[in-house]
Amino acid sequence: MNDILKGKVLLIISLLIAFLSACSEEVATTDDSAATAEMTQTEQNEPVPIIEPTVLKVNEQKFKVFSYYQAFSRYAELAKKNPDSLEETYAQAVTQPFRKNAFGEGKGIQYMNYWFFTPPKDIIPLQSELQALSDREIPLHTAIEEALKKSAETLPGSDKTVHIFPANPAYTHGKTQELNIQGVALDKDVIALFVTSTLLEKDLQHIVSHEYFHMIDMEKGTGDNLASATLLESAVMEGKAEAFAMMNYPESKLDWISKADEKITEKTKTMFLKDKDSAEIEVWNDFYYGNAVAEVPPFASHIIGYDIMQKFLRQHPDMPVEEWLELTAEEILTGSGY
Numbered sequence: 612m613n614d615i616l617k618g619k620v621l622l623i624i625s626l627l628i629a630f631l632s633a634c635s636e637e638v639a640t641t642d643d644s645a646a647t648a649e650m651t652q653t654e655q656n657e658p659v660p661i662i663e664p665t666v667l668k669v670n671e672q673k674f675k676v677f678s679y680y681q682a683f684s685r686y687a688e689l690a691k692k693n694p695d696s697l698e699e700t701y702a703q704a705v706t707q708p709f710r711k712n713a714f715g716e717g718k719g720i721q722y723m724n725y726w727f728f729t730p731p732k733d734i735i736p737l738q739s740e741l742q743a744l745s746d747r748e749i750p751l752h753t754a755i756e757e758a759l760k761k762s763a764e765t766l767p768g769s770d771k772t773v774h775i776f777p778a779n780p781a782y783t784h785g786k787t788q789e790l791n792i793q794g795v796a797l798d799k800d801v802i803a804l805f806v807t808s809t810l811l812e813k814d815l816q817h818i819v820s821h822e823y824f825h826m827i828d829m830e831k832g833t834g835d836n837l838a839s840a841t842l843l844e845s846a847v848m849e850g851k852a853e854a855f856a857m858m859n860y861p862e863s864k865l866d867w868i869s870k871a872d873e874k875i876t877e878k879t880k881t882m883f884l885k886d887k888d889s890a891e892i893e894v895w896n897d898f899y900y901g902n903a904v905a906e907v908p909p910f911a912s913h914i915i916g917y918d919i920m921q922k923f924l925r926q927h928p929d930m931p932v933e934e935w936l937e938l939t940a941e942e943i944l945t946g947s948g949y
Contacts, residue, residue: 662708664772667756669763673770676755677712679705680748683731683777684741690734701730705776713772713801727792727805729779736780743808744777751775754812755804758819761859766932768827771800773819778805794818796825817856817863824855824936833937842894842912843887847940850916854924855932867910868917874908875915882907883915887944923947 662682664675686704690697706728710719722728731737744751755773782792793815794804802822806815828848840848857863882905886894901909908914923946927935935943 662712664712665752665756667759669760670767672763672767674756674759674763674773675712675771676752676759676773676775677709678748678752678775679709680741680744680775680777682708683737686730687734687738687741690730694734697730697732705730709774709803713774713797713803719797722797725795727779727782727795727803729781731779731781733780737777740780740808741777744806747808750812751806751810751815754815755819758816758859759823761816762820762823762855765859766824766827766855766936768830769800771802771823771826774801774803776803776805778807783807794822796822796829799826799829802826813860813863817860820856820859821852824852828852828936831936839890841888841890841940842883842898843944844940845895846883846887846898846912846916847919847943848916849913850918850920850943851936853913853917854920858932865917868914871914871918875911875918876906879907879911880915883911919944919947919949922949 662677662679664677667674667676682705686701689700689704693700706723710723713719752775755775759771759773778793792805793810794802796802802819802825804815804819804822825848828851853865883898886898889895895912897905897907898912898915899910901907901911920943923935923943924930926946926948938946
């Protein structure tokens, strides 16, 4: 999923954040003594430790892989001592180091508005998840590096940075899939991954490959101006990324696309083709979040985009990925016979 595309629904996400924040459990606190407050203030003023990346080189392409497990642990410790300053604590421990690592000093502030960078407010579940993740940090990191290597060998690009975050428990425990984000390409050279202790390595590798393609899409200029993308362009963009991930990991099982023929009826297809040139937020929302009245299921745009791309590839089995990456959404649609 591309972050610029998600930016089209920032208002709706803001409302969701407000609702989720209101429903959050209270943060565990300690004795509110003057000594504790002084110690907390001192700790908050300490310099944030530099996060050293793992460097992976694939031919001439270099990846810097940053892990933020320790940053989240520090945030959790400080948040328990000073629950009234979560935003400041989270910025110091997590988002400021991330912005510097990903974009450079003083840059990347616009990305901090996205809901997946919201400070976790339920500290005890966060600490439990961090403990569970501690046993899986190495295998997950290894899986990410293997997926980056395979993706870069298939489709080389410029140097990239990869940022691994523990997922916010508020968005993984019983919440809807559109909030349970696992990866996002923020820029042509930056992807963020949100891992959980239950995430399988093979699923993580598929996610990495998908988001890697989005970075290359932006790098080549074929993924520009997505804030004003049409319904068809956004659907085909996701279809291309899924096709690339499936090319690298053909054994992947996609839960969101299961029983696609039952979910995407002829009525839904007709509506999609009728509205394919629309860039209206209301139309995009209907095909992403679903519209029960119109009988449009959630993720319809992704499912249709995937179907269009698979039909295109069956019609053009020998076309290299470098070539179909450059094709427009209309060219893909025409060549698919959809």
